[in-house]
Amino acid sequence: MSAEACSHQCARTQPCQEAKILEDKDPRRSSVATRKMRLHLLLLSFLSAAQSHAATRPNFVLLLADDLGIGDVGCYGNKTLRTPNIDRLAGGGVKLTQHLAASPLCTPSRAAFMTGRYPVRSVLISPASGMASETLVGVFLFSASSGGLPTSEITFAKLLKDQGYATALIGKWHLGTNCHNKTDFCHHPLSHGFDYFHGIPVTNLRDCKPGEGSVFTRGIRMLVFIPLQIIAITLLTLAVLKYLGLAHVPPAVFFCLLCLAAMILGFLVCFLHYFRPLNCFLMRNHEISQQPISYDNLTQRLVADAAQFIRRNADKPFLLTLSYLQVHTALFASKDFASKSKHGVYGDAVEEMDWSVGQILNVLDELKLANNTLIYFSSDQGAHVEEVSAKGEVHGGSNGMYKGGKANNWEGGIRVPGILRWPGVIQAGLEIDEPTSNMDLFPTVAALAGAPLPEDRIIDGRDLMPLVQGRTEHSDHEFLFHYCNFYLNAVRWHPRNSTSIWKAFFFTPKFSPEGANGCFSTHVCFCYGHAVTYHRPPLLFDISKDPRERNPLSPATEPQFQEILDAIQEAVDHHTKTLKEVPNQLSLGNIVWKPWLQMCCSPSGLSCHCDHEKQARSASH
Structure with missing residues (x-):
């Protein structure tokens, strides 16, 4: 490598200036310096590649x-x-x-x-x-x-x-x-x-935090309140018709409708009670x-x-x-x-x-x-x-x-x-x-x-x-x-x-x-x-x-x-x-x-309540 090339690559750094002086005075010493410079540049290249790989x-x-x-x-x-x-x-x-x-x-x-x-x-x-x-x-x-x-x-x-x-x-x-x-x-x-x-x-x-309402309000209205309203109107209508003697309504019909209403209400109560711990x-x-x-x-x-x-x-x-x-x-x-x-x-x-x-x-x-x-x-x-x-x-x-x-x-x-x-x-x-x-x-x-x-x-x-x-x-x-x-x-x-x-x-x-x-x-x-x-x-x-x-x-x-x-x-x-x-x-x-x-932290599955987080915090303190 000539001093001119070295000077170009190193942007006139001090090692290149020293190499040029050596070349002017002694060609053998210049050759040694050049080999050292090449080794130096090779090392820099390797380090740069390593840094690039790390990056x-x-x-x-x-x-x-x-x-x-x-x-x-x-x-x-x-x-x-x-x-x-x-x-x-x-x-x-x-x-x-x-x-x-x-x-x-x-x-x-x-x-x-x-x-x-x-x-x-x-x-x-x-x-x-x-x-x-x-x-x-x-x-x-x-x-x-x-x-x-x-x-x-x-x-x-x-x-x-x-x-x-x-x-x-x-x-x-x-x-x-x-x-x-x-x-x-x-x-x-x-x-x-x-x-x-x-x-x-x-x-x-919202359902996960007591007092924050429910995202299922619309669904509850459609699946619970509207059916209950229909059942209530049906029961009232049948009762009036039976009272006026316009229709014969067996007691079993009233019983079945009341059971259906109870099932719907039971579903609502269970949903509201269990949704939070289960989900x-x-x-x-x-x-x-x-x-x-x-x-x-x-x-x-x-x-x-x-x-x-x-x-x-x-x-x-x-x-x-x-x-x-x-x-x-x-x-x-x-x-x-x-x-x-x-x-x-x-x-x-x-x-x-x-x-x-x-x-x-x-x-x-x-x-x-x-x-x-x-x-x-x-x-x-x-x-x-x-x-x-x-x-x-x-x-x-x-x-x-x-x-x-x-x-x-x-x-x-x-x-x-x-x-x-x-x-x-x-x-x-x-x-x-x-x-x-x-x-x-x-x-x-x-x-x-x-x-x-x-x-x-x-x-x-x-x-x-x-x-x-x-x-x-x-x-x-x-x-x-x-x-x-x-x-x-x-x-x-x-x-x-x-x-x-x-x-x-x-x-x-x-x-x-x-x-x-x-x-x-x-x-x-x-x-x-x-x-x-x-x-x-x-x-x-x-x-x-x-x-x-x-x-x-x-x-x-x-x-x-x-x-x-x-x-x-x-x-x-x-x-x-x-x-x-x-x-x-x-x-x-x-x-x-x-x-x-359904996952539950209780082995029996009867009560899905536990707080291992609190226990872990207490143990750490």
């Missing part, structure tokens, strides 16, 4: 809120809720302003997050077999349901576990538990690549640790366990998925946060969740793991705007300027916070307005961990690293398909050579009451029949210019109106051809309660 094997901390609106967070524009830790996370990394949930409902959204695939493509919702996703229920409500995420699905946890990662899920699962008996755990997190699970297998509901419980791996669940310091307990997992695995790569129960109703907050926010109990819950994010960041800093940890923060879907308590208190969050919310595919239902931080790898303070999806975490995590993607299935997510590192300016998603349960609701198209982002709706929910921003009469919006308005031609928006979705386009206002719809339809046709028939996990038979699948 591809980071730890992962995935923080997923429940029903948090994009307008609830300070870094996305909220001025009255205090979220300093989430804001700190965004300030140290990249903020995605068009980050989208693959579904506006918990179960399908979480399936997409875990597998990197549209829920309609997985075994949770099947276009080929029709079934449950065509009905009103799109999530699991009972712990003793047989539906869930089968072992044939591949989660990012399973990929990383195969790469030697320690894996944990702490918090909410909501993707099923058992198939055939109460100990097969076919859908359980431990059957999907997680080494450790501490949380709830189903979801957090609202904490598990630690395969064992029930608290039944029914206690909300006392629940966030503190779960985040402390998450911190302990990080400490236990500080010397090896790990994946921690901290899936919050907050801010899904029933809302809760500990004494340190209760009545402290400006937005009632909802604001208290948001601020407590933000505190827990700070606890995780502090542990990573303490253990000097922050620079080798990719942190992701998001929500499974938008805020549930229809959540209003019986007292009229608003228990749902804010979706900012966006229309709609949870359970519909207006932007408010699917546009969620999306934050990634990895110091030294992702530039701090970035803001990216390209369409991205919660499905993108699957291929992103897999690539960074060195895990090959499965080749026997379509992965709909895209690796986020080229976008967040500035290696590309455009999202790899040209089309995104927005499903409402079984039904293709809308399509988003971001042409490669355009700044426009077109969104076409094939149907939209009927908000009620008229003029409202949600379906308040039914608590959530539904996906078919009289609950929706169908659009022929589709309702078209340019989201880049009209993010509030207030001004639908027409041939008069958009010259390329028909060409845009034709391109979208062509993409839909291609997408539909890639869908295969799969078993449906959300059929009526898979979502109903099955007593033989």
